[in-house]
Amino acid sequence: MKILVTGGLGFIGSNFILRLLDISNDVSITNIDAELYGSDHKNLNEIKNPERYNFVKGNISNKKFMEEQIEKCDVVVNFAAESHVDRSIHDANPFLISNIRGAFTILDIITKQQKRMIQISTDEVFGSLSTGTADENSKFNPSSPYASTKAAAELLINSYHVTYGSDVVITRCTNNYGPRQFLEKLIPKTIVLAHNNKKIPVYGNGKNIRDWIFVEDHCNAIDLILQKGKSGESYNISANNETNNITVIKKILEIMNKSEDLIEFVEDRPGHDLRYSMDSTKITKNFNWTQKSNFEEGLLKTIQWYENKPEILNNLSNALESTPWKNSN
């Protein structure tokens, strides 16, 4: 199978490529990435079977370029997106371009060329839930510009399936953590700041709840959906591990043997969702998917990975960068 992966220099896409080339002999991958700020070719240093891997720099919203690339593949797995909520609060425009225009460009082309598209979406489309969990039929209620662009892409994809019979599958996942995540996100940021004995900023009271999933478990689920996902369907992928931010940070400090005095509460993010929660019974029942790493194991593996990368640990600038949404004030 010839797979076109977009955004494969980023966190989840690179983990997906490494894993798939390692476990599948009959797969070749072309990775398209625009090399935006969080991308890193070093994420793919450990690639196995490089003869089945090809990188092409390009933007998924470039129609002509994408037509040529999609022509050569069987299926597109679309990871490419602007992914940081804070940045979307500061300036939503790049999110509209990558997350809506980019996804639509792929959608339109796969429809005309009769290919398949797997869209990697997020639990954030359901917005904040004070109680209960969202299943595949729950109503969208996104709060941030980021989440709204991901929801918009989903709506377009569904409408194309209904109108043109486009071969599309949507996956929605909870918060990922693990190796190769860019340092602006909570877990790697905390690891790097703690390693350097720097203050760790925590939004509001730190009680915001996320359901943390180890990135390998997410990639495993996408692989199953790639093989077995039904056209026009969506699949939620969650970890049953709802934990608030302050607990996550304290666990990291405990594992790294650092003082909780490093924690510093800062002004909350505007519109900060309190809790995300999804039910992943569908993928568990249909495809026998289960996560392999519990949170403690996954966190330990993640910390060990960063601790073995001095070039990342000692480059504080990405972890220290001021909160982007504040720059707009």
Ligand SMILES: NC(=O)c1ccc[n+]([C@@H]2O[C@H](COP(=O)([O-])OP(=O)(O)OC[C@H]3O[C@@H](n4cnc5c(N)ncnc54)[C@H](O)[C@@H]3O)[C@@H](O)[C@H]2O)c1
């Ligand atoms: N990180 C999470 O916790 C999480 C959870 C659920 C869903 N997702 C989704 O998974 C996908 C990947 O997330 P991530 O955390 O790996 O993001 P990331 O920011 O680490 O990587 C995104 C990659 O996409 C590339 N990119 C962005 N816009 C592009 C464009 N227009 N054309 C080509 N390349 C472009 C970037 O250069 C980068 O390499 C996103 O679609 C995100 O919405 C992420």
